[in-house]
């Protein structure tokens with residue numbers, strides 16, 4: 001008797017998983033069926049050695065893809081039980097999902113699943129409208145449900161201090177030619193199944209900008225058109241900074257992002273202050289709690305935009321040969 005997931009279930013869930021965000025849209029994941037379980041595995045060919053030497057970004061992205069897998073399987077009535085890093089000798093295996101007892105999806109699972117294809121990074125200026133308290137609370141709940149927390153940076157001086165920290169981290173990164181080369185390599189002027197389209201890159205930076213833009217495309221900026229003066233900035237914090245903590249943080253990140261999409265909010269991510277160790281330490285001290293910052297987000301009401309491309313599911317699946325022959 002086959003008690004594991006099938007190729008068709010893997011294929012359907014992986015189609016949702018690939019919609020996860022990743023540093024420079026590298027999509028550093030593979031999905032395989034192994035003894036009835038779905039496994040999420042790092043794709044070593046898609047690491048960013050200069051931008052992400054520790055592999056933090058890869059694990060955040062794979063954690064986010066894992067969260068999409070979980071929501072997708074739950075929405076299909078076949079929820080998973082998950083083990084993170086199941087094989088000590090194979091650290092690139094991020095997670096193994098085996099079928100749990102079938103049940104109907106909860107309304108939250110259904111709405112987060114419906115948000116997967118609509119979510120995207122919106123790097124353009126947001127409207128100045130504040131994010132209401134009940135939505136802020138919902139975002140915090142989303143992080144807490146995944147064993148992390150969301151620290152909202154409140155008040156002009158705190159937001160300014162974070163902006164300065166992010167700008168100085170940005171300058172440190174931009175001084176490294178290998179880092180700049182990776183950013184250029186993954187910026188796409190023409191339609192492509194990976195990388196960041198120049199059209200999604202946000203407008204050209206100006207000196208008065210509170211937060212740094214990674215500079216993927218530098219869209220033409222209308223004269224006088226500024227970013228929102230009081231952005232809602234949130235720091236996602238995990239209990240620690242082990243590889244497992246980072247995978248947990250990736251799942252929490254994706255839950256927060258899907259919750260924002262479901263709530264009609266837009267988000268852009270800025271991870272420069274996470275990538276520079278000194279900046280991350282200062283950020284950790286400024287959020288004033290235990291734990292380690294894993295992502296910074298700008299949240300608000302955005303102009304319309306559209307999701308970026310992904311490679312096809314077939315390109316990221318590793319199927320057991322016997323199963324392929326069965327199909």
Ligand SMILES: Cc1cc2nc3c(=O)[nH]c(=O)nc-3n(C[C@H](O)[C@H](O)[C@H](O)COP(=O)(O)O)c2cc1C
Pocket residue numbers: 019020021022023024025056057058060061119120121122123195196214268269270271272307308
């Ligand atoms: C770990 C991580 C770090 C990221 N850092 C940044 C960043 O510093 N600046 C930025 O504009 N986008 C950042 N992003 C967003 C990615 O560029 C984006 O997810 C990717 O291009 C796919 O686009 P999408 O989010 O619209 O699907 C980051 C995403 C992840 C997962």
